[in-house]
Amino acid sequence: MKTPSDGFSIGLLAEAAGVGVETIRFYQRKRLLPEPERPRGSIRRYADDDLARVRFIKSAQRLGFSLDEVSELLKLEDGAHCDEARSLAERKLEDVRVRLADLLTIESVLSQLVARCGATRGAVTCPLIASLQGRP
Structure with missing residues (x-):
């Protein structure tokens, strides 16, 4: 999208970036995005930057x-x-690796519980619910 000659309105900026207007305002409150000056009697304009x-x-x-x-x-x-x-990226990568390991553990446990749930018949307590309640 080409920048309008006088800059983006907040709505056009949000649209061009693929976010909502509230996201732009949130980034401004978090000081991630500067808030441009508002010319007297006009609206704020945002640049390509x-x-x-x-x-x-x-x-x-x-x-x-x-x-x-x-x-x-x-x-x-x-x-x-x-x-x-x-x-910063190395720290994030280590965090991702830890979360992946956790997710693999969760996948394994859930897979076992689902298999046990599918194998039970009759008036037997559901293995998944029993596990979540801390019962064997």
Whole structure:
């Protein structure tokens, strides 16, 4: 989308970035996105840099970075601090690996419980419910 000659309104910025207007306002409250000045008697206008910043935030979030981590990355966005960015990414990668291991454990346990549920017949207590209640 080409930037209008006088900049984006908040609605156009949100549309171009693929987010809602409230997301733009939320990022501003979190100080991830600066709020442009409002010319007297007019509406705020956002530039291409603002659009790039929102897209940067969303891309980082898709990789699993929290907004606090995104804030740290935004401080490094000039690309001159690769070691610091790599350090943040390494921490995020370790977090992802831990969560993956946890998810694999959850998958295994649920798979076993589902199989046990499918094997029970009659008036037997449901193995899944019994497990969640802490009963053998």
